[in-house]
Amino acid sequence: MKARIVRRQDVLKIADLLRQQGYEVIAPFRGRGRDTFFDTVTDGNRDQIQIHLPNPYYPPKRYVFPQIEPLLKIERRNGDLQIAPIYDVRRRAIFGIRSCDVAGIYHLDRFYLGREYPDIYYQNHRKNLFLVNVACTDPELDIGEECFCMCTDTGPAARDHFDLQLFDLQQAGLGDEFMAVAGTPAGEALFASPIFGKGSPQHAARRRGILEQVRKLFKPSTTSWFSAAIQAVSRGEVTDETWEQIGNRCLECGGCTYVCPACTCFTVTDRPVEAGVERLRIWDSCALGGFTRMAGGFNPRRAVHDRRNRRFFRKLAHYFIQRELSMACVGCGRCAAVCHGDIGMPSVVEMIRHAALRGKEA
Amino acid sequence: MNPYAIEHEALMNHAPETVENVYLPKVAVLDRVVSEIHEVNTFYWHFEDSAEQYAFKRFRPGQFAQVSLFGVGEFPTSLPPSPTEDETFFTVRQVGSCTSALHRLKGGDKFAVRGPYGNGFPMEEYRGKNLVFVAGGIGLIPLRSAIVYALANRDHYGRIQIFHGAKTPNELMYVPMLHEWERTPGVECHMTVDRAAEGWTGNVGVVGSLFKKSEVEVPVENTIAFVCGPPIMFRFVIRDLLGMGFQEHNIVSTLERYMKCGVGKCGHCCIGVAYVCVDGPVFTYEQIKTLGEDI
Numbered sequence: 001m002k003a004r005i006v007r008r009q010d011v012l013k014i015a016d017l018l019r020q021q022g023y024e025v026i027a028p029f030r031g032r033g034r035d036t037f038f039d040t041v042t043d044g045n046r047d048q049i050q051i052h053l054p055n056p057y058y059p060p061k062r063y064v065f066p067q068i069e070p071l072l073k074i075e076r077r078n079g080d081l082q083i084a085p086i087y088d089v090r091r092r093a094i095f096g097i098r099s100c101d102v103a104g105i106y107h108l109d110r111f112y113l114g115r116e117y118p119d120i121y122y123q124n125h126r127k128n129l130f131l132v133n134v135a136c137t138d139p140e141l142d143i144g145e146e147c148f149c150m151c152t153d154t155g156p157a158a159r160d161h162f163d164l165q166l167f168d169l170q171q172a173g174l175g176d177e178f179m180a181v182a183g184t185p186a187g188e189a190l191f192a193s194p195i196f197g198k199g200s201p202q203h204a205a206r207r208r209g210i211l212e213q214v215r216k217l218f219k220p221s222t223t224s225w226f227s228a229a230i231q232a233v234s235r236g237e238v239t240d241e242t243w244e245q246i247g248n249r250c251l252e253c254g255g256c257t258y259v260c261p262a263c264t265c266f267t268v269t270d271r272p273v274e275a276g277v278e279r280l281r282i283w284d285s286c287a288l289g290g291f292t293r294m295a296g297g298f299n300p301r302r303a304v305h306d307r308r309n310r311r312f313f314r315k316l317a318h319y320f321i322q323r324e325l326s327m328a329c330v331g332c333g334r335c336a337a338v339c340h341g342d343i344g345m346p347s348v349v350e351m352i353r354h355a356a357l358r359g360k361e362a
Numbered sequence: 363m364n365p366y367a368i369e370h371e372a373l374m375n376h377a378p379e380t381v382e383n384v385y386l387p388k389v390a391v392l393d394r395v396v397s398e399i400h401e402v403n404t405f406y407w408h409f410e411d412s413a414e415q416y417a418f419k420r421f422r423p424g425q426f427a428q429v430s431l432f433g434v435g436e437f438p439t440s441l442p443p444s445p446t447e448d449e450t451f452f453t454v455r456q457v458g459s460c461t462s463a464l465h466r467l468k469g470g471d472k473f474a475v476r477g478p479y480g481n482g483f484p485m486e487e488y489r490g491k492n493l494v495f496v497a498g499g500i501g502l503i504p505l506r507s508a509i510v511y512a513l514a515n516r517d518h519y520g521r522i523q524i525f526h527g528a529k530t531p532n533e534l535m536y537v538p539m540l541h542e543w544e545r546t547p548g549v550e551c552h553m554t555v556d557r558a559a560e561g562w563t564g565n566v567g568v569v570g571s572l573f574k575k576s577e578v579e580v581p582v583e584n585t586i587a588f589v590c591g592p593p594i595m596f597r598f599v600i601r602d603l604l605g606m607g608f609q610e611h612n613i614v615s616t617l618e619r620y621m622k623c624g625v626g627k628c629g630h631c632c633i634g635v636a637y638v639c640v641d642g643p644v645f646t647y648e649q650i651k652t653l654g655e656d657i
Binding site: 071072074076079080081083085106109110111112113114115116117118119120121123126127161264265266267268269270272276277279281284286291292293294295296298300310313314317319320 | 370374381382384385387388389432433434435436437457458459460470471473474593618619620622625626628632633635640
């Protein structure tokens with residue numbers, strides 16, 4: 001992988017370059033307080049793009065898997081049916097995507113493209129997507145209370161699946177440069193711009209040193225015991241009692257699935273539009289009671305804990321990790337931040353581990 | 363080797379023409395509607411495009427299709443015809459919004475279908491074996507395909523027994539066909555009802571009671587039992603079959619779940635480690651037991 005050096009005052013010019021190339025550029029911005037969000041870059045807001053900031057709760061997943069996505073347009077003419085697919089082939093670039101969200105998009109790639117029925121809607125978004133990853137190096141802004149990418153091995157600096165990665169080489173107020181690493185030929189093509197300069201072995205050493213320090217900043221309390229939980233779930237060692245304890249704390253709001261960068265479930269619905277019907281797919285959540293309810297009323301997952309069980313089983317069972325060659329949890333910590341009942345992934349992993357340990361001692 | 367262990371680059375670079383839009387249904391025309399029992403009709407249909415019809419006809423017994431009623435939605439339904447038959451049709455109970463919309467259609471009306479999906483019954487693998495079909499109520503719909511297929515390939519299979527139970531005589535499925543099967547040499551067809559009505563001279567009792575009748579002798583060795591019906595019937599029939607000495611992997615059934623895509627993406631039908639739409643809907647009892655959810 002090739003690397004170059006960019007000066008701090010030139011970093012946002014990468015977004016300008018991408019806009020000149022015809023990309024709709026998406027970048028993170030700051031609202032009030034902790035509020036941060038991804039939005040389309042315009043001439044008006046370009047200077048407000050944030051390099052370091054708490055990762056927005058609403059993940060950038062929606063640019064490859066929109067919350068509401070039209071699939072088909074159906075028109076009725078004289079008793080005939082005309083069915084036409086609706087494709088979105090906009091070229092988009094996400095500037096400043098975090099490493100965990102890059103891993104989330106990689107998981108979606110494996111899920112939507114790596115199975116017997118590749119999803120053409122997803123592929124249209126994904127093939128037109130350019131990812132500029134920013135490594136999380138700022139102890140105050142980038143690394144949150146709930147972050148646990150150290151456990152899922154997805155951060156703080158992604159190793160793959162980005163087009164370009166930016167790494168802030170500032171340390172203790174010194175250094176005003178970023179290291180840019182190209183992950184794909186498209187990323188490398190950007191290095192033709194004069195804003196990129198040659199790097200030195202000192203820059204590489206500095207990157208390694210910063211990364212080593214940053215890794216120590218993650219809170220040990222959130223260092224959840226993933227491998228232990230995966231073992232317990234995969235072997236079926238988690239008792240119904242433990243699942244019930246987890247389920248009892250679920251308020252069935254669906255928030256965890258809504259903010260998850262690796263959740264994939266959707267429902268399909270038809271809405272009337274002018275001169276016909278539009279078929280849409282919309283995010284769905286296994287936390288909701290109607291998720292498995294069939295016509296006639298039979299619901300195989302009546303109890304709340306059956307549904308919670310599903311989410312964590314889906315994410316932690318070895319079978320699914322092998323099936324997709326990627327785990328459906330990327331350690332972003334969003335579920336932990338939004339859950340009212342404190343059953344985000346780190347808490348659940350901890351509960352499972354405790355229960356498994358108690359089971360072994362008993 | 364994991365079949366999904368493809369390089370990420372290869373995944374990303376599927377040439378556009380090789381990726382088919384799996385969500386795009388094809389227009390179908392309803393030919394005629396035949397009433398089966400109360401609220402259950404059989405809908406004969408064909409694709410508007412004859413090439414689609416030809417491609418669709420390669421389905422296997424036990425597979426299913428997604429039926430689109432635009433403006434209402436899409437629902438999965440089993441394929442009761444055998445690929446050896448000429449016509450394509452669905453037998454559907456009016457139970458939710460989509461199935462009700464289908465029931466409102468008349469001959470000549472257009473809707474859309476995509477599929478076939480799912481694994482289906484491994485009928486090739488079952489060659490040389492005895493086949494026992496146990497169907498409760500509308501559970502006969504998904505089994506019909508396998509029965510007709512086996513009868514069309516009669517030489518490939520050993521004994522064929524059909525047990526069909528319903529609540530009342532009026533709720534027996536495919537009655538003309540049942541009578542035909544009763545008359546077919548080499549087929550043992552038995553019917554029962556939970557509650558007899560006037561004129562009913564046959565057996566009264568649950569479907570499992572047929573196994574105990576003196577004139578019935580169910581082969582256990584080298585036999586596959588197909589079981590389909592409501593959850594309570596399923597539990598009791600499984601208990602009876604296991605008691606008779608059937609092995610768990612020789613009992614097969616087909617499951618139904620809420621589904622939106624049919625191609626393993628939407629997540630609704632996932633039970634335990636299986637997506638019913640792509641890994642099923644046909645599972646052996648041995649597999650069903652490990653899925654860990656109500657049937």
